[in-house]
Amino acid sequence: MHRWSKLFIPTLREAPADAEVASHKFLVRAGYIRQLGAGIYSYLFLGQRAINRVIRIVRDEMDKIGEEFLLPTIQPADLWRESGRWTIMGDNMFRLKDRKGADLCLGMTHEEVMTDIARNELRSYKQLPQIWYQIQTKFRDEPRPKSGLLRVRQFIMKDSYSFDLDEAGLDRSYQLHDAAYRAIFTRSGLRFVVVEADSGAMGGSRSQEFMVYTDAGEDLIASCAACGYAANLEKAASRLSPVKEMEPTGDGMPELIPTPGQAAIVDVTRFFDIEASSDIKCVAYMAKVTERGDSKKEPAGVLSPVVAFLRGDHFVNETKLMGAVGATELRPMVAEELEHWMHGPAGYLGPVGLEPARNLHDGKVNVVLDCGLDHRKNLVCGANKLDYHYRNVTPGRDFSWTIVADIRNAAEGEGCPDCGMPLKVATAVEVGHIFKLGTRYTEKMGSRVLDANGKEVTPIMGCYGIGIERILTAAVEQNHDASGFWLPQSIAPFDVVVTITNVGDTTLKTAGEQAAAALEAAGFDVLLDDRDERAGVKFKDADLIGIPWRVTVGKKAAEGKVELVRRGAAAGPRDVPLGDLAAELRRASAEA
RNA sequence: CGGGGAGUGGCUCAGCCUGGUAGAGCACCUGGUUCGGGACCAGGGGGUCGGAGGUUCAAAUCCUCUCUCCCCGACCA
Numbered sequence: 001m002h003r004w005s006k007l008f009i010p011t012l013r014e015a016p017a018d019a020e021v022a023s024h025k026f027l028v029r030a031g032y033i034r035q036l037g038a039g040i041y042s043y044l045f046l047g048q049r050a051i052n053r054v055i056r057i058v059r060d061e062m063d064k065i066g067e068e069f070l071l072p073t074i075q076p077a078d079l080w081r082e083s084g085r086w087t088i089m090g091d092n093m094f095r096l097k098d099r100k101g102a103d104l105c106l107g108m109t110h111e112e113v114m115t116d117i118a119r120n121e122l123r124s125y126k127q128l129p130q131i132w133y134q135i136q137t138k139f140r141d142e143p144r145p146k147s148g149l150l151r152v153r154q155f156i157m158k159d160s161y162s163f164d165l166d167e168a169g170l171d172r173s174y175q176l177h178d179a180a181y182r183a184i185f186t187r188s189g190l191r192f193v194v195v196e197a198d199s200g201a202m203g204g205s206r207s208q209e210f211m212v213y214t215d216a217g218e219d220l221i222a223s224c225a226a227c228g229y230a231a232n233l234e235k236a237a238s239r240l241s242p243v244k245e246m247e248p249t250g251d252g253m254p255e256l257i258p259t260p261g262q263a264a265i266v267d268v269t270r271f272f273d274i275e276a277s278s279d280i281k282c283v284a285y286m287a288k289v290t291e292r293g294d295s296k297k298e299p300a301g302v303l304s305p306v307v308a309f310l311r312g313d314h315f316v317n318e319t320k321l322m323g324a325v326g327a328t329e330l331r332p333m334v335a336e337e338l339e340h341w342m343h344g345p346a347g348y349l350g351p352v353g354l355e356p357a358r359n360l361h362d363g364k365v366n367v368v369l370d371c372g373l374d375h376r377k378n379l380v381c382g383a384n385k386l387d388y389h390y391r392n393v394t395p396g397r398d399f400s401w402t403i404v405a406d407i408r409n410a411a412e413g414e415g416c417p418d419c420g421m422p423l424k425v426a427t428a429v430e431v432g433h434i435f436k437l438g439t440r441y442t443e444k445m446g447s448r449v450l451d452a453n454g455k456e457v458t459p460i461m462g463c464y465g466i467g468i469e470r471i472l473t474a475a476v477e478q479n480h481d482a483s484g485f486w487l488p489q490s491i492a493p494f495d496v497v498v499t500i501t502n503v504g505d506t507t508l509k510t511a512g513e514q515a516a517a518a519l520e521a522a523g524f525d526v527l528l529d530d531r532d533e534r535a536g537v538k539f540k541d542a543d544l545i546g547i548p549w550r551v552t553v554g555k556k557a558a559e560g561k562v563e564l565v566r567r568g569a570a571a572g573p574r575d576v577p578l579g580d581l582a583a584e585l586r587r588a589s590a591e592a
Numbered sequence: 593c594g595g596g597g598a599g600u601g602g603c604u605c606a607g608c609c610u611g612g613u614a615g616a617g618c619a620c621c622u623g624g625u626u627c628g629g630g631a632c633c634a635g636g637g638g639g640u641c642g643g644a645g646g647u648u649c650a651a652a653u654c655c656u657c658u659c660u661c662c663c664c665g666a667c668c669a
Contacts (some may be wrong), residue, residue: 012602012603012604012605012619013603013618013619013630014603014604014618015603015604016603016604017598017603017604017605017661017662018598018661018662018663020662020663033663037660037661038660090603106626142610143593143666144663144664144665144666146662146663263669264668264669265668265669281665281667281668281669282668282669283668284669285667288600290615308667310668312668315667315668316667316668317667318667330667331666331667332666332667332668332669338669345669346669347669348669349669382669402612438642447632483629487634499628502627502628503626533627534627534628534629534630534631535628535629535632536627536629536630537629537631538627538628538629538630539628539629539630539632540629540630541630543629552628553629554628573661
């Protein structure tokens, strides 16, 4: 039993001025966390207890499918140079030097270290499969930490890595994680969805994210209520409704029209009196492109021009675009680059007259056409000339391209790719991610085992992550009201808080002690509020700090009764005889 | 990195425009009265006003530089 009067639970009447999202405000107000710097937080008593509860669940489920390790946080640069990620991770990696001047970094993820162990130790197919996991602090120098614990620079992650002999084995490891993750999030009391996710440009065949819907989230999820399709917007596809094509003007061939000052799409559509869907939008990038089919070779840092064309009412999905061209990085072209590659200024860019690259690496402009423009006709586009546009432009007849691909964002109301019903788009927080990695690391870092035929093969990896604090944060986001929050009992720092309304009253004090002792004896984690404070103060605190059950020991204690209420429940408190309290709570919490 | 905002007792903020030597509420300490939804009265402790430099007789206030934190963006041309 913990007595509040002896604990450090610094609750605040007001939220810090810079807190925006509910979880941030309440975790600070409830005394769970304190900020040390941007994206860096201390976990105080209640916060650490909740996190330990989360970790207990994660460990319990992970131990069923894998083995727990603990890898170093400080890692030598050479290891990361081997995988090529010393460069790729860029500014997101915290770097330091030791006294000898050697480069080190703080671990942001552990594929390299795990693969290093695998290559040193695994020799035979008989040792496979392996699933190794750890629960450990990760460091990522995020460009913009935000929203309290939601996006931070230091956080605890459960990360696991599977090594299998073949695809079928990877499938099994992946499925094991899928099942374990569902169990973990269910036991953590989260309402979550599993969505298809982007697997990135660096190979990797499949990935799923475990998402919790909340306004505070940073990810956008497209979902279909009709058939259950759900995908991260980075990946989500959509069906477009048919568009009515415009009639050609004049001889039907591209016609150069002076459009002085009509640079933005709204200007162009107004000028021509057309729908944005009949305008061709152009977004021009310089991209770092990898050599396809040669995964050993790192991008030399050479920038290739990549120009995306899509409907005026659509938006480029850079993740899809990078996937389509095999790029690892994109940035918008600057004015000089636009002039050099497109021969025209921003606002008047178009596909007509471009000589598209035949393949993605021949030094010409990579022209990527969104499939929403394929088979369209009589469109309007920029003429690559200041103050001029073309009309009557038909893809295929009037210009060609390097590739056609889905490179646009799906949008709310567009058709579900599976069943055609309208999609919904909503924000969510990612709490877990499972990922079929492939042989990127094992190949590059030289991990090999002998198969049953004595032949050398490269183990196939999967990697799988859970954000520990995000489980806590997501739970707060999902369960709060004006006066505080309530955590699922499985991850709450205490099961129940027993409030003695007036510790100066011996009857109440004694009854409260008895109630707390009985609950403790029944196996509950009990916080006894024995502070010499007025009842109102204690009630406010009890509502605030996230404990799911409240017992109030007050006036009716003289008749041997206390009040039991579930925080956040619609039903109000009910009187319970002191002697029945433990049994009653056991019954009620089993139901909940 | 671009744009916006903010740094004043532990917390939320006022004071700054128009320089004159720092205030309120909450929190904290002491005493008293109270005691089921953030009590009241009285007394008290605590701040080199983010930092550095400058202007001035005088700087929280004006100027310059800098650090930190928050928000939006980092893609629509």
